[in-house]
Amino acid sequence: MKTINLAIIEDDLIIQESLVEFFGMQENIVTVLVASSVESFFEKIKNCEKAPKILLLDINLPGLSGLEGLPLIKKELPELDVMMLTTFEETDKIFKALSCGACSYLSKRVSLQKILEAVKIVNNGGSYMSPAIARKIANFYAPKKKQLLTERQLEIVEGIVSGKSYKMIASDLFVSIDTIRSHIKNIYKTLEINCKAELINKSFNKEI
Numbered sequence: 782m783k784t785i786n787l788a789i790i791e792d793d794l795i796i797q798e799s800l801v802e803f804f805g806m807q808e809n810i811v812t813v814l815v816a817s818s819v820e821s822f823f824e825k826i827k828n829c830e831k832a833p834k835i836l837l838l839d840i841n842l843p844g845l846s847g848l849e850g851l852p853l854i855k856k857e858l859p860e861l862d863v864m865m866l867t868t869f870e871e872t873d874k875i876f877k878a879l880s881c882g883a884c885s886y887l888s889k890r891v892s893l894q895k896i897l898e899a900v901k902i903v904n905n906g907g908s909y910m911s912p913a914i915a916r917k918i919a920n921f922y923a924p925k926k927k928q929l930l931t932e933r934q935l936e937i938v939e940g941i942v943s944g945k946s947y948k949m950i951a952s953d954l955f956v957s958i959d960t961i962r963s964h965i966k967n968i969y970k971t972l973e974i975n976c977k978a979e980l981i982n983k984s985f986n987k988e989i
Contacts, residue, residue: 784809785835786835788812788861790850797815813833819842834862835900836863840874854882855882862903864909865887875918887910890911935989937964938980940954947965
């Protein structure tokens with residue numbers, strides 16, 4: 782296998798040293814640049830004898846964040862494969878990183894062996910997502926479940942699940958008890974249930 786020139790931008794020294802030590806033990810992988818910030822990366826890349834092929838990039842960095850620095854890095858080094866390695870697993874950060882040019886997104890919760898596997902996959906032209914990240918992306922694109930109840934009916938269900946009486950719910954919502962009873966009747970009909978226990982069970986199981 783051809784040698785993989787690797788760069789790392791990570792400000793946590795313990796993680797940084799762990800990555801450098803681990804990849805230093807691997808055949809055909811050479812860590813050619815290590816930086817603690819995007820700004821430092823740009824300074825060091827000027828004097829880097831071997832251009833990196835793959836970059837492991839953290840998000841939470843001093844100065845420019847990884848997400849802010851990513852488009853600048855891709856502009857300067859368009860052929861560089863950037864793999865996000867971060868604690869952040871929020872959907873908005875995942876999509877922002879991918880839209881800015883990252884080819885992979887890994888959680889720091891994965892093992893070093895998994896990171897190595899991901900680096901090899903990217904080196905062979907592929908992409909890698911941590912299982913938890915891949916699930917978030919799949920959930921984002923999955924068909925959204927149709928909301929069965931109206932917003933007012935959901936407020937009433939919330940009151941019932943909280944243990945409130947019809948009178949208390951009516952007071953909270955500034956409506957009559959008869960209105961609450963009418964809503965309850967329609968809720969049972971929509972959900973095809975017959976009692977409060979079934980309603981609470983559906984709520985706990987997130988079936989509403």
